[in-house]
Amino acid sequence: MAVITRDAQRKRTRSRLRAIFVPLLVVPLAVIGIAVAIAFAADQLYADRALPGVTVAGVSVGSLSRDAVIDRLQSELARPWSESSIVATYDGRSWSTTNGALGVRPDVAAAADTAIAFGKSGGAVERLAAWADALRGDARVAFTLQAQGGALDAWLGQVSSDTDRAAVSGSLAVGPTGLVVTEPVVGRQLDRVSTAASVLAAQSLQDRKIDLSVREVYPAVDASGFAEALAKARAATTPLTVRVEDRVVSEDAAGLASLLVIDRVLAKPGELSTPPAGAIVPATRYRYTVSLDEARVTDWVKALGVKLDRPAVAAKYSASKEGTLSVIAGVNGIRLDQDKMRSLMLAELLTSATTASRELAAPAIPDSTAFTTDQAKEWLPKLSKTSTFTTYFPPSRSRFANISTGASQFDGVVIMPGQSFSFWNLLGPVTVERGYAYAGAIIQNRSDENVIGGGLCQVSTTMFNALSKLGYQIDERHAHGYLIDRYPLGLDAAVFDPGVDFRWTNDTDVPVFLWSWVGDTFVTFDVWSMPIGRTVTFSDALQKNFVDVPPDQPADPAFPKGVSVKGRDVFRTRTVSDASGKAIHQDFFASHYAPVWGGPLPAPATPPAP
Template sequence: MLALLALVGGAWAIDGAVNGSRIYDGVSVGAVDVSGMTEEEARRAVSSFYEPRVADGRALIFASEEARDTLDVESELAEQDAQAEQLSLEEARANKQVWVAESGTLGARLSVSELVSRAFAVGRDGGLAERMEAARNGVSVDVALSFDEEALEALCSSIDESAGEPRLDYGIAIEAGAVSVTEGHGGKAVDRASVARQLSEGFLGEAPGKVVIVATPDEADVRIGADEAARVADEVQAALDRGCTFSFEQTEWPLGAADLGAWVRTRVEEREEGFALVPYLDETEAASGLLGLIRDAGYTSAATVSFDVDGGEVWVSAREGSRYPHTADAAAQAQSALFGSEAAGSDTPSIAIQWGEAPSRTTFDEALEMGLIAPISSFTTEYNDSPATANRRHNIHTAADLLNNSIARADGGEWSFNDTVGEANEEAGFQAAHAIINGEYDDAIGGGICQVATTVFNAVYEAGYPVTERRNHSLYISSYPTGRDAAIAYPDLDLTWVNDGTSDVLMRSRYTDSSLTVTLYGIDPGYVVSTQTGDWETGEPFKKRTKVDESEPEGTRYVKTAGADGRNVTVHRTVRDRAGNVLHEEDFTSNYAPIDEVTVVGPNTPTREREDADKEATDKEEASVLSTGD
């Protein structure tokens, strides 16, 4: 027995010396044999095999087998790409039957280190039997990609919308402190897990750039049903009815359901037992609201701030010795009291807001976390994302980077888009993208920056700061608020606004492949903005034209520029202080010119005018036959 133990022990010692730092024989990661490799060698082998495939990943996703079998993909994509910058998201998604999904846009990632660690564990975690199985029959570690959840959800939601009635969860709405359930319904939805699995298998396969998937939206039940929404509505109503009392110095504010309800939000969370609707207090909104109450009560010793950028870091400065209310701490306490572990009973929670000494200089993140500064307003615009819009997306991101961390100084400082971003030329890194030229879309350096200007304009508009120069774009896009877009053409057309507050305002941008958000930060001046949007007035109708493109295949036909009639609208903005006094009012008038509908056809393809003439002749001939009774 002792001899046997000694033999086994010696075998383990030899094995440890030979294979201690190497993967056992017969082990592979997907299609890559990593037998005998160190972990570092295996990581290099797996990366060199799979990462080029992932980088080349491109899939055509069809909404049905019929679409896959009958659709003229090239013409369909040509029309989608040509109009991706012209139409609203809703218009572009209507009746869409094919999507292009690329690995980069979806944030496809391969966790090579984790895969190699699992390969290294084979025969170690499972012991001798697992090692023998690997040597005899082989053991393969499954390879799968992960995707950016938001990007994958956006793709799947777009496919859902093509079915006409996507699934809608039940939820809650709060109006004047009264909580009600919002109706939901089952509808169409694609299987997210199936789409992700097929994309992963295709991008990791032998032809990653030619993946074809059919993802038909099927009937799907709601994730949040009526009972769950009703339960949450009761929970939220009970919390709001309890109310919450805040105090600062000698002043108290007993806030009831109507006040607190404006700060309540919900989110859907996936749990082991299914999905749950979770209520919570938007602490940023609550902190800002509390600061407004303190300001309205006459406490004027709250700090004023200034911003500066040094070495890529944003710094926030306040007057030496100035103080500010710890509204961020108070908002966090309110969240716990209303919806956290402390939320119980019928007593009204009472929260005292404390003074804090404002640091003379601190980082932006620290100032935001402590509540010294807060978001004043924020606005997001979206744009269609396709391979043909890559240059436009690049221009949007480039302009957004240039205006990020720009500052409008207090007490009348003017902010200018052109002064901040500069001329959108090749020297500044801008590329050619679609712009309206002579009544149709064509390439121009810097195409897309008007979307950035529009996003800035709406953030400033909602904050209530005076806008001193703004022009509308020549084409109306319904994704933007009516009459609230902004055009830029260096140096003639600019967007300018004035900071009439007592603290500096910092502008920040963030973006994804399909959205841009601009946020203003500082001390909220508390302006209240109201809007009256006038009726549309009709203008000149659009015309139709056909262009022959000899470089296109014979029989090609697609709409390059969507037609739009000219029209006019006026938006009136009124800005008041929190006491209701009018500070300023202005009209923003937009005059949109007609845009020709331009159809591109390949050589030897009948133009629409020729087809219309042929149809008219056919109609006359049929009418003649009918009139003679033959």
Template sequence: ALSTFVEETREQPITLSSGDETWQVMPDDVGTTIDAAATVSAAMDLTRDGNAFVDLGRRLDLYLSGRDIPLQGTVDGTKMDALLDDLAAEIDEQPTNARMLIVDNEIKVAEGEPGSVVDKDALRAQLTELLFSFHSTELQIPMVVVEPDIAAVDVSPALEDANTMISSDLVLTHGDLSWTFTPRELASYMDLTYKNAAGVNTLVPYLSAAKLSVFFDSIEPSVNVPGVNATMDSDGKTAWVVPQVDGQGLDREATADGLTDAALTTSGRTGAVVLATMEPDLTTAEVEAMGIKDLLASYSTTPYNGSANRQHNVRLGTSLCSGVLMAPGDVFNTDERLGTRDAAHGWKTAPGIVGFGELDDVYGGGICQVSTTLFNAVFEAGLEVVERHNHSIFINHYPDGRDATVTGGGKNMRFKNDTDHHIFIYGESTGVLTTFYIWGVSDGRTVTSTFSGFYGFRGHGAQKIYNPALAPGTSNVTFAGQTGKKCEVTRTITWPDGTTKTETFSSAFPAIPSITEVGPAATTTTGGAPPSLPA
């Protein structure tokens, strides 16, 4: 029966009220737990503590008065505190300190006013008692009056200072730059604080950095001097930390203080921007903590000299893919690092593969030497290869089955730092000899690989194209054709604990017909259509 009564009690809300507002509180809202056994025990204790005559008197009193015995249990203190905080947020009216108000450039005085806030201790005790009673009732939320910290102040000096501050224009300077504040603007940036001197509270006006925040946002690009992140560098033999270079950033509080001082004068009303030392995003200590010291792998290519433009592109591409710190899990995107290939970004035209077996001068021609060299360094380091594609034309001066092409917005070479430490990518190039080094913290992994050899050969056929610009009876082979073939390179990575990972990199080179341009047929006749050509 008691258990049934307890369940019914849990469904009965307590109504809290304050003024015209009310709130319903259910026992579960504050994590109320009823202990039926303890409640029965407490009831029995009322009639068995003492001697037989006292016990008999208590039983008669309970029978005649019908006195309730409180339920026994607990409430969740965290939930009770959250409830009281929510109520206080809605009900509390905080006291207001004595202050000056700036209204339309006119300074007025407002006296301090007391507040009224929830008496949380009293409400907690009263609510807890009701939760363990047999009654659902309404509880008036107890409130207490809170006096302001400063009820009255001497405003005369503040009034005088405030009027001085908005008496005329104020100028902020930084080198050749300057900004002018009108009296109306100064009034909007003004705030007030309190100082206690010899037990007397005094209002003090000042120009607020917080209220100047939008203005400060607008001038920061003009006054800040960005720092330079710490990084790594290498000469191929070792790698070292390049220290950070601190920048300078707008010190908002100090600049606002300087403006306040200038505004409190009646002449020479000029303040200066104050800059503070600003660390870059990546500090020397952070790079040193990466512990990069081991050469995980390096790889060099020297395919052929090529044109001066090609060498320029290879040097530029290498520099764009060099000097990169990669955190564990980071993915290197070669196409993204190389960026847009056009004259505006420093690229020059050189031969590049532009279609099915076609070579043409394109901006960035030669960059595949960069991606291929980097791919092979990644291959030898045992890092995870996310994306790699072979060229459509077989290039015999790259390792068989280990070339890697990159096209703008298309095929890409991407790899992931799957070690537990940062790695550093460093590259150098003469435009012909190109080398990439990968530095990091060795985890002992080793790499072995095998090459399948070429297979699946397919003949390439031939194609002739009429070119009336050639001399009669002559021809010119523009593309020798390519025999189709395939190959695989298998890489096995082994870790010190014996764990291995084997993966295959496949390459397929399509059969591409040879292309021969032919001129007009040798003949003594004149006029007529050009002769037909065999396919």
């Protein structure tokens, strides 16, 4: 039996392994060596040429030199490319052009360099992979586009002139005819950089469409800072009709707009809507506010009351020539409740109207007369004529019209205890429509023959003398500019609107009323009341500081030629005592009169020579 040692067995095993694995290692190494040799040979062969199978935008340039690649790309890429169309679209509109018209061309030289360099960098494995791609037809080289000249910029400018729209900031103001409104408009602006990038991003020879990149441009005041204010302003200026019973007053948009306060204020964070991403937004944004000016609303309501009120008419008396009194009945009225109307306006005016006009039923309250018919009847049997006074004037139709019209305004009007009387407040407007005419009056110490209502001073002077001798409280009295001899010296009472009034107060506990009688050359005022037990005395007139007419003083047209009156100061004192003899009034009436004259007498006629 053979004996095999352990060492011999081991040697035999190693020999078998070598026989198996050495061929397995040698063959791949040989293949790799051959591949490396081939790759090295290929690198040398294609050092200045594109690898086989390389394409640029679908154009085969494999195995071509750089110059040949450029020639082929010029022929098969650049020329067809220039004729390919570009259609840009935005918001339903389109703008057509071609690559050639825009000066957009493939960068052929750069593409050729890229094609030649393909598969010639990196390690052996990377190069082999590139060869494999090339041989499979997967060696596709991209190209870049370049814009030559200014054609692309010019085209973008033309397109932007169609797409761009200036942003308009909203504005709201009050004008002469109502609201002045500029609605806000969000603008548009072509994003030239983004659009140019889209034009230069193509990678094929096909006709193509691109979407224009247009950004919104927000104004300083956009709709979110404008719409609410505009709605309030339009609500407030909705034509308004206000009604009290059968009386109606309408106010148009212009009148209502005058009640508004419109402000543009800085918008705080979160007060306005957030613009979309990409929008161009100003650093500072504003909003409008609309409110009502409460003081103006108050004034407007007061003026409304003048139009809508139907004031109560106090009872009056009428006197006959025979001295018989009768009662003219009073009439209750109605007036606007101004406090409630003001609150209603402030609450309602800024709310939206559902119709083209708005109508409000104004809150009203009864207006009761201060002197009722029942009171007049109660006092009637107790009244008697307590004073009368008459003054005279030269015949004149216009003067008669003014005196009779003016005096009649005071007939029968009752002045209650404690009530004050103002000549102008009770007289009312002096207009031709009310019966007044142009006549002479003293203006700045000189007669003016063309004054509407000339002669009303005769009414106030006559009234003053009739009342003053009864002892009533005199609150305001003025002298004329020059002395008028048909009035008691120093006891005239001139009136002129504005600023010159005759006022007195019934400081007794019984009512008083006046009644006038006017003839062609006279006016009389009767005072009706009850005897009050007062004693009235006037001092004699104290005349001082006489002044002659200066030689250069112009003649007064109301004075006859050759007639002059010296200027002077006149002082009268009135003392009023009650039934016990206690003085209750002491008035000092001071009058300053300027000199006046009618000019020199005409020279006597020269008798004819014998």
